[in-house]
Amino acid sequence: MLFNSYTFILVFLPLTLLLFHALRLARWTRSALFSLTAMSFLFYGWWNPIYLLLLVPLTLANYMIAKSLLPQGGRRSPAASPFLVLGIVGNLAVLGYFKYANFFVDNLNPLFGGDLHLAKIILPLGISFFTFQKIAFLVDVYHGQVERLNLLDFSLFVSFFPQLIAGPIAHHSEMIPQFRRIGSVAAALTPLGLTLFAIGLAKRVLLADTAALYATPLFNAAATEKPLDLLSSWSAALAYTAQIYFDFSGYSDMAVGAALLFGIRLPVNFASPYQSPNIIEFWRRWHITLSRFLRDYLYIPLGGSRKGDVRRYGNLFATMLLGGLWHGAGWTFVIWGGLHGLYLAVNHGWQALRIKRIPSATLPGALSRRFAQIITFLAVVVGWVFFRSADLTMAISMLESMVGLHGVTLPAQLANGVDTKMALCVAGLLLAVAWFLPNTQTLVGYSGPEYAHARYGERQAAVKDWVLSLPWAVAIGGLLAICLMSITRISEFLYFQF
Template sequence: MLFNSYIFIFVFLPLTLGSYYGLHKLGKPVFAKVALILMSFWFYGYFNPSYLWIMCSSIVVNYLLSQLLQRRWGGTISKGQLALLKKALLGIGLIFNLGLIFYFKYYDFFVDNLNKVFSTDFQLKNIVLPLGISFFTFQQVSYMVDSYRGETKEYNFTDYALFVTFFPQLIAGPIVLHNEVLPQFEDKNNWKINWDNMARGLYMFAAGLVKKAVIADTLSGSVSWGYSHLGSGLTSMDAILTMLAYTFQIYFDFSGYCDMATGLGYMFNIHIPMNFNSPYKALSVVDFWKRWHLTLTRFLRTYVYFPLGGSRRGTVRTYINIIIVFLVSGLWHGANWTFIFWGFLHGIGNALTRMFRKQWESMHVVLQWAFTFLFVNITWIFFRADSISQAFTFIKRILKFQNLNLHATFLQTFQLKEFYLIYSHIPVLNKIMASIRGSDALILLGGMLFLCLNFKNNQEMNFRPTTKMAAVTVLCLVWGIFTLSGVSEFLYFNF
């Protein structure tokens, strides 16, 4: 089920809030948790119920292994045997989880490349990727590794299942840790409606809905047009605008999702960790990854970078570790060489930024921002392209800089209907807009850049439930809901 759908907004969310708080009011906290788990199952299985068994099996296996890792064996076995047993259990768990992701996400990619390299003819399975498998698997891996390290509290199965399935973060993150959410579900102060949290949650959900339904989905049409016309007359200027359109599409798509997920958490009195912090304000590639997908960065740093040795094994090894981490990040995003190469580029960018830190920081802050923003724009081309060759063709089209014309049909894709309705009824504005070719694209892309650089992240706001904020919330909800003519997935649902 999608946050940006009528059934979620008008059916699922009211039923879930009502059942959760209603059961708490009746003094049934366990039943309230079970109800939330069952509703999360409905949320997950709405499009494809057959994949519920994958998530359920994953939860059961990981919970049992984590329980064994947490078990106090007393004097039944020696310390040496216990260490070996725990390593074996952790190994089994990692093989299970990585095997699950490999089969559903990477099997066809692996076999296809095997066939190309060795001229074999292994059959592809054309497996449909289960939604959110990378997210709920990584979340459980973190819990299991922490259990191995002795850093987890013992939770019953209901609590563990709720930790994994809590619907606001189930399909596209953030990748939360057990100690971030489970204590909040245990806090009795969170068992009744907090109207301040509810107001903040509704505002963030509404703001995220506008980012997704109004901005990101509008830009989606522009991006699709650009990439589909790459082989049939796409000009250099068309390509530049397409590149910028995708840069802002993925920004507002992911930012919108994060706002909606965080807002939903607030409605249940659960504070979900920040996952998005104005990444286009970044002054370096390193800074970018301190702002983009924060919980994925944290996971890779804690469970990949540090075990590789981090920065403790010399300068060269540190740079190698950084590149490995970003290769893993690229592969995590998708089974395509484009994602791997995108990760590799960001790994190189991170390593070079650290290598030449003094020279970089000596530049004017505007140049730092400009070079970072340009780097992010170019690397997004590989992230969006269907193949590496298509990405390079796209970049060549930009660099040729020969044909600076813009296709009229392409420019129409940037038109916000709401904005058009306003200026078309004001003769002076209508005349100005008509006299400037590409004015809709200029205003939309320029406006998005202004928003990215000059406004605080919604999670950083000092929110107060005032009449003004209530009006803004209602306006955003109405605007977002009336824009839901066609429901589209969030980009990160595919990862």
């Protein structure tokens, strides 16, 4: 079931809200949470009920392991360490089989002259997201950060439908305390949730889908033997850069908005990343909760920045390599992660040397920042070429085209019917929105990127009540109507495949 589908918007979401709030208002709060959990599992199994044969056993197995990790009498059990290893290895083994088995077999066969072939493996939706969430929870239980646990709270934590498929990767300390106070949710969250959901839907249906009309056929053309020209390749790269931005930004807004309708606040996961003046800040704004997970559960355990600069940069590179592999089983994702690891290492090294940026000596501060944003943006675009390409050959061909090695331009209409000049104009207009307009959280007074890292009480204080004035109500209602009329076909969010 997709957020941008009639089934979700007109059937599933209203029914789930009605059932949940009817039980909550009757003061049957645990029943309300149970109904939300059951509907979340239904949401996950909507595509294919067989997915539930994975999610339900994994939930029960991780719950039992977590219970075994809880301290007894204030002391950790001697069996805790083996159980933690079992939990981490077990979760990674499941993820590895479904997501990476074919990738490794395809790469090992040529090396060893093998002819091993696996049956087609269907990748369960969102497996990377809920695997990381479960691993983080087990590690925190082991370290004594969870005092008590019950099956209902845990099941809802790992299955809550607004964040189940594509994040945010919520932390238990952000979610479970809210479940236990669900009986006193603020009514003011409903208009805020509707506003965020409507804005997110508009980003996806009106903006991301428009960019996809140009990005998809151009990248499909690039997959053929004939390379694109300079204009076409930049049209493709910039259109996809706009598409993935508004696709993920729209999903993030819709996830937060849908959760607010149930009185639950999800961490902010997206905060105008294309406005970043450097790659460090980009990763503080793009997929914020994934960056947090990689930092807390991979980069810091590897040693972080505590063991010298060489080790620090190596840890950054290794973390981003694995982050790239997390996104997909392919060398293009590995290269994308490695590129960002290299970007981060260079960025940190530059800052460590305390050398001012070259343009800052001759440009005013505002122009210097804008120049830095342009350099950062171009580096991100190069990364997206690898991220979107079907293989390394296609990615390299695209980059060659982008520097003019395959000609400057073709006639306005390519064989696939895409007007590349129009594609550049559309991509430019969409990216101008990303560069110059405030992000959704700023617009509605929700909170900034620090939301995902703050303590619960600080987050509560940071969130303002959204007053849905008459002009805003008319605007949001009109936006929803336009979006519903614009849903001509059902297409998955890009991050659903991860």
